[in-house]
Amino acid sequence: MTNDIVALIEYYEKEKGIDRNKIVSALEFSFVSAYRKMVPGADAIETLRAEVDTKKGTTKIFAALNVCADGEQTDKFNEVPFSIAQKKNPEIEVGGVLEFNVTPKDFGRIAVQTAKQTMMQRLRQAEKEMIYEEFKDRAGDVVSGTVRRFERNDVMIDLGKFEGIMPNRERVQGEDYNIGDRIRCYVLAVENEGRGPEIILSRSHPNFVRRLFEAEVNEISDRTVEIRSIAREAGFRTKVAVWSSDPKVDPVGACVGMRGARVKNIVRELNNEKVDIIRWSEDPAELVREALKPAELISITVNKEEKIVLVTVSEEDLSKAIGRKGQNARLSSRLMGWDVQVRKDETKEEQFKEKIGGVAHTLGEQLGISDELAAKLTLFGGVSAEMIVDMPVDFLTSSLELSVEEAEAILERAKSIASGEAATN
Numbered sequence: 001m002t003n004d005i006v007a008l009i010e011y012y013e014k015e016k017g018i019d020r021n022k023i024v025s026a027l028e029f030s031f032v033s034a035y036r037k038m039v040p041g042a043d044a045i046e047t048l049r050a051e052v053d054t055k056k057g058t059t060k061i062f063a064a065l066n067v068c069a070d071g072e073q074t075d076k077f078n079e080v081p082f083s084i085a086q087k088k089n090p091e092i093e094v095g096g097v098l099e100f101n102v103t104p105k106d107f108g109r110i111a112v113q114t115a116k117q118t119m120m121q122r123l124r125q126a127e128k129e130m131i132y133e134e135f136k137d138r139a140g141d142v143v144s145g146t147v148r149r150f151e152r153n154d155v156m157i158d159l160g161k162f163e164g165i166m167p168n169r170e171r172v173q174g175e176d177y178n179i180g181d182r183i184r185c186y187v188l189a190v191e192n193e194g195r196g197p198e199i200i201l202s203r204s205h206p207n208f209v210r211r212l213f214e215a216e217v218n219e220i221s222d223r224t225v226e227i228r229s230i231a232r233e234a235g236f237r238t239k240v241a242v243w244s245s246d247p248k249v250d251p252v253g254a255c256v257g258m259r260g261a262r263v264k265n266i267v268r269e270l271n272n273e274k275v276d277i278i279r280w281s282e283d284p285a286e287l288v289r290e291a292l293k294p295a296e297l298i299s300i301t302v303n304k305e306e307k308i309v310l311v312t313v314s315e316e317d318l319s320k321a322i323g324r325k326g327q328n329a330r331l332s333s334r335l336m337g338w339d340v341q342v343r344k345d346e347t348k349e350e351q352f353k354e355k356i357g358g359v360a361h362t363l364g365e366q367l368g369i370s371d372e373l374a375a376k377l378t379l380f381g382g383v384s385a386e387m388i389v390d391m392p393v394d395f396l397t398s399s400l401e402l403s404v405e406e407a408e409a410i411l412e413r414a415k416s417i418a419s420g421e422a423a424t425n
Contacts, residue, residue, distance in 0.1 A: 006054075009023050009024070009027075009054065012123055012126075015161070017130065017161050018123065018126050018130060019126075022126045023123065023126075024052050024054065026123050026126060027050070027052050027059075028049070028050035028051070028052055029050070031050040031052070031059055031061065032048050032049065032050045032061065035048065035050070035061050035102075035104075035107070036048070038104070038107075039102075039104060041077055042077075044075075044077040044078070045063050045077050045078060046064075046078050047063065047064035047078075048061060048062070048063055048064075048102075049061070049062050049064075050062075059103070059107065060101055060103045061101070061102050061103045061104075061107065062099045062100065062101055062102065063099065063100055063102045064097050064098070064099050065078060065079055065080040065085075065097070065098055065099075065100060066078060066079050066080070066095070066096075066097055067079075067080055067081075067082055067085045067092055067093070067094055067095060067096045067097070067098055068080070068081060068082065068094065069081075069082055069094050070082050070083050080098065080100065082094050085098050088100070128197045129197070130161075130162075131162045131190070131197045131198075131199060132190060132192045132197035134162070135162070135187065135190040135197075135199050136190050136192075138187050138190070139187050139188065139189050139190055140186075140187060140207065140211075141186075141187045141211070142184055142185065142186055142187070142208065142211045142212070142215070143159055143164070143184070143185055143187055143201070144159075144182065144183070144184050144185075145157035145158050145159040145160075145164060145182075145183065145185065145201075146158045146180060146181065146182055146183075147177045147178065147179050147180060147181045147183065148163065148179065149179065150179075151165075152168070153168035153171070154166065154167050154168055155171065155177055157183070157185065157201060159199065162199060163199070164185065164187075164198075164199035164200070164201045165198055165199065165200060165201065166185060166200075166201040166202065166203065167200065169204075170188060170200070170201065170202035170203065170204050170205065171203065171204060172203050172204050172234045172235040172270075172271070172273075173234065173235040173236075174235045174271070175203065175235065175271055183203070184203075184269065185201035185202060185203055185208070186201065186202045186203065186205050186207055186208035186211060187199060187200075187201060188200045188201060188202040188205060203234070204232075204234035204235075205232075205234075206230040206231070206232040206238070207230070209230055209232060209238050209240065209266070209270070209275070210227055210230055212266045212269055212270075213227060213240065213255060213266060214227075216257075216262050216265055216266055217254055217255050217257075217262055219244070219249065219251075219254040219255075220242075220254075220255070224244060224246055224249055224254075225242055225243070225244045225249060225251045225254050225255065226242065226243050226244065226245075226251075227240060227241070227242055228241045228242065228243050228280040229241040229280065229335050229336070229337075230335070231331040231332070231333075231334035231335040232331075233327060233330075233331065234273070235271075235273055236273065236274065236327060237273065237274045237275075237276070237323075237327055237328075237331060238270070238273060238274070238275050238276070238331075239276045239278060239291060239331045239332065239334075239335045240255070240275065240276070240277050240278070241278050241279070241280040241287070241290075241291075241335055242254075242255055242277060242278070242279065242280060243279070243280035251279060251280075252277050252278070252279050255277045256277060263275055263277065276291075276293075278290040278291055278293070278335075284302050284304075284309055284336060284338055285300045285302055285309070287335075287336055288300060288309045288311060288332060288336065288338075288340060291331075291332035291335055291336065291340075292311065292320075292321050292328065292329070292332055292340075292342070294320055295313050295317040295318075295320040295321035295328075296313065296314070296317055297311045297312070297313055297321075298311075298312045298313055298314060298345045299311065299312045299345070306339075307337070307338045307339060308338065308339045308341065309336070309338050309339070309340050309341070310341045310343065311340065311341070311342055311343070312342075312343050312344070312345040313342060313343075313344065313345060314344070314345055315344055315345075318342070318344050321342045322342050329342050363377065363378065366413075366417055367388075367410055367413045367414065367417070368413060369410065373400060376399070376400055377400065377410075386414075386418045388410065388411065388414040389411065389414050389415050389418050391411070393407045393408060393411065396410065396411070
């Protein structure tokens, strides 16, 4: 055995943690494969085995041959005449099986190159089996690793003895990684399918945030505070609903920490993703009020049968409640498991329209014009005869789509009304 093979055994045993017996077994298998390729007719030998002496650094190949009567040998690759077998073992009988050393001269030196690829495949398979055994119960944990390389848009991460893969779908939009970067990931799954065991990692999964809170907030790890629900749009915003059965414990305050220290550490790990921590409530009305903050809700209507919450907000708070591209309302729906519908409060607008309608009707009667035309005049600022008097003819013709004669007639009536009111006063 060459020094390269000895070094390989030590590397896989110490660095990769593979059992020495498995490494030697892989070597023996690879040497048998190499022997079959190197020696003419070796493919016809039914039973071959390799014996690796890790102390002396030697490799031997043995063939198990069937002992046949002298002169009856029909298969030179798998049979040996009785007279030859008896020289090796005087007690052997016809029909027995006897092993012979069939190692070619300089086999160890020549076979290493031929056996290397086969051996590496076996060792990689052994390593994958170790991955599955070690990580099969670690799904849901957070692990640290170093970015090793990229395969298309997937990120391969060095976890020490093993390698994990973060598929493109599990990356966070906006996060860029460089080879050598140290990152933390959530173990999404350990799959053992066609390509062998794979450690699937994620930074976009909502449970990644859950594990970060558990590690950072003692009250969560000791179950004083409970995370009831999480909704996340990775890279942008996360909502976390927390609750405590202990009335003396403020669940939101515990997660925020002194001067926000705890949540700041989590936000830093999430590359400044916005994190909203809200108080959980079994009452959907109270929960939606907390979830849609800082928007002030005017009214809340709950449909428990269809799990729909309809909220109304002022026009000023509408954008806050809905959020950028509907994000706030969407995350609130996921957090609650209800359909949250946000609408603008139209009560004040209807009152305004009603008031304007009354003014327009009165103005129309005074000027002898239709309510529709009076409403248009009102919207352009002509809420009284005095204000209409100052409007230019060309403004009335273009804005109200009137002829010059019609516009002048309206102005004359307005002047008459305005002067009459002035005289009365």
